[in-house]
Amino acid sequence: MQFDYKGFHIDASPLDEGGRYYGRAKIYRRPTAGGEAVEVKYSGDLGDYPSDADAFEAAQRWAIQWCDKHGA
Template sequence: MHFDYQQFHIDASPLDEGGRYYARAKIYRRASASGDAVEVKYSGDLGDYPSDVDAMEAAQRWAIQWCDENSA
């Protein structure tokens, strides 16, 4: 799942691995001059979940919290 939050673009797509879903997120910021997205943070695995929806929600929560703490 991709979405925008504050000045960030977030990819909260879970990894499907053998019936378990791993929450992970990549956070990008748009470079003001070029408009290209620049990755600023990768979560790594945030835990495994029984469904892709659960994993995506966990990744979204983590990303939003990170953005709130690191927006400037």
């Protein structure tokens, strides 16, 4: 799932591996007019979860905390 938060664009898309879901997120600076988004942080795997919803929540929580700390 992708969403915008503050000055960032976040792609928090869980990875499905054999019935387990791994939370992970990529954070981009939102593009300026005519520019492209630039990746600024990749979480790596944030743990495995029993559902994609749980993995998404973990990735979303991590991304929001990172953005709050490194805010735009």
